[in-house]
Amino acid sequence: MRIIVDAMSGDNAPVEIIKGAVAARAEYGVDITLVGDTEIINKVMAENTLSDDGIKIVNSESVITMEDNPICVVKSKKNSSMAIAFSLLRDGEGDAVVSAGNTGAILTGASLILKKIKGIKRAAIGAIIPLDKPMLLLDSGANTDNQPEYLQQFAIMGYIYMRNIFGIKDPKVALINNGSETTKGTEAYVLANELLRNTEGINFIGNIEGRDVPSGVCDVIVADGFTGNIILKLCEGFGSYMSRTLKNIFKQNIMTKIGALMVMRNIKALKKQLDHTEYGGAPLLGVSAPVIKAHGSSNAKAIKNAVHQASVFAETGITQEIIKTMEKNKKQTAEAAE
């Protein structure tokens, strides 16, 4: 198992990325290919006395920034760390890619260098929402287009992902909506609900409303990328709101500070639970090989977890299962049409 890590992208690149990748090697035994400026990487390794055991370095000549137009990944910045990482994965030089870079560029690079899975209309970014239990929200922002068939494909891919990654036997799949009735929502959502009810092999439990999200009523939340992105960021915002509010409650006076000591252990457990870095990153689903998009602000721990997540993503054969499911569905649709 070899994970290809884009060492140059992200707010804390390259130091935190390299540290995280080396830590993943030590903890999980996966081989690592670091893609980036060889000189810089070697310097970081030396300065932080990091072991190069199981670490391969592949040189790149540029970096895609957050401001770059995503299409540069296959045009002016073909020699960037991100573009080279995808090319290595395409050429069989590794099993998965981890990048904390520009989301649009990851999506464009993965779709154009790795290609989408046959039959998949749109790739989706699946984000783990860490509340009482992990839930996969997809699409969480890959595209704002919104067709019933895309939503159906997100449901199929999310179901397969959660069964394999978290070992949930029969993950519950729900469609976010503005009401639980099947007639609720925009035209696309009404049609998507109907499609999902008639999709075999996913455990579709129907529409859920916004208030059901924090209750953990399902394992997979299906949304278009516009709505999904707003939900994901609202959840992140509430995480910060909650930390801020608890801090305000406890810092008031000596009594409340004593109170804080009494519950410190539980507060810490809650913070760990709400910490998205615990889950590493967001899988890109629908492309022909495993890609994990780590958060732009990832630190070493987040990268370590993202590398681990990428190795499980590759190991469990999720991509192959999606390919097979798409082939089976195509065959069934063709037979039904005859």
Place this chain on the structure above:
Amino acid sequence: MRIIVDAMSGDNAPVEIIKGAVAARAEYGVDITLVGDTEIINKVMAENTLSDDGIKIVNSESVITMEDNPICVVKSKKNSSMAIAFSLLRDGEGDAVVSAGNTGAILTGASLILKKIKGIKRAAIGAIIPLDKPMLLLDSGANTDNQPEYLQQFAIMGYIYMRNIFGIKDPKVALINNGSETTKGTEAYVLANELLRNTEGINFIGNIEGRDVPSGVCDVIVADGFTGNIILKLCEGFGSYMSRTLKNIFKQNIMTKIGALMVMRNIKALKKQLDHTEYGGAPLLGVSAPVIKAHGSSNAKAIKNAVHQASVFAETGITQEIIKTMEKNKKQTAEAAE
């Protein structure tokens, strides 16, 4: 000032509705018209020894349930408490309506009995999100249609509402989106952003993302009804999640219970802040007279606050200001076209 209260609609009707209306009379001195089954209302008043000072009762013969098709308000249930309340308001027999009934029926009844304001394409339900400070989210679920011009009108109405109700000098208006850049979002949102940037007399601060909602960066959040409804209910869900989580933290053992005592006062203040019943209800904006939709689960306190909110809504002349603004905008558009 006379507020017409639909006494028969809502989960806790008629007892809590009547109690709340009578309490509002006592606290704010507004006259009240209770619409409902006279016999039942009189019985509730007697059983709870409620004062009938300033209270008028108008009889109705049926109730619209949550399961009823909204259109019944102008068809089979014209003699319902809700339909009669709207008719009284239309005929000048009061200054505003409060109802905790079926949202679809309130919307249909208000649009067809009271009529929409000239030039307004869609009425919107504005919901107060009670976090660090009150923010008005609209549309929070009146309709799932989604046109740039509707979003522009929601912005104008929301701005006028917040300036009058909360006395904010120049309310900040933001468009929810999946990114802060003007090019972000669906086609309708990209066009809406452009329209809003060119709308005079509203303090448009641009797009905001989901994570900005709990930070209170603005006073008015503009959204289509589908997205707005998901945001509103997600906020409600997080309120419950937070209460549940705090309870779990504090109930663990004797030490954490002592800790709870130390911060009880602050927790209570937080609960009050997050309590949507403090704000009474959601204004229906874009119809020709003030209507407040109280939460279906409203208790007496929520109804009391909703009645007060309705009286301020009527008193400040928000509806007249929206009418004037629409006339002015129409004139300007006509002049620009010449």
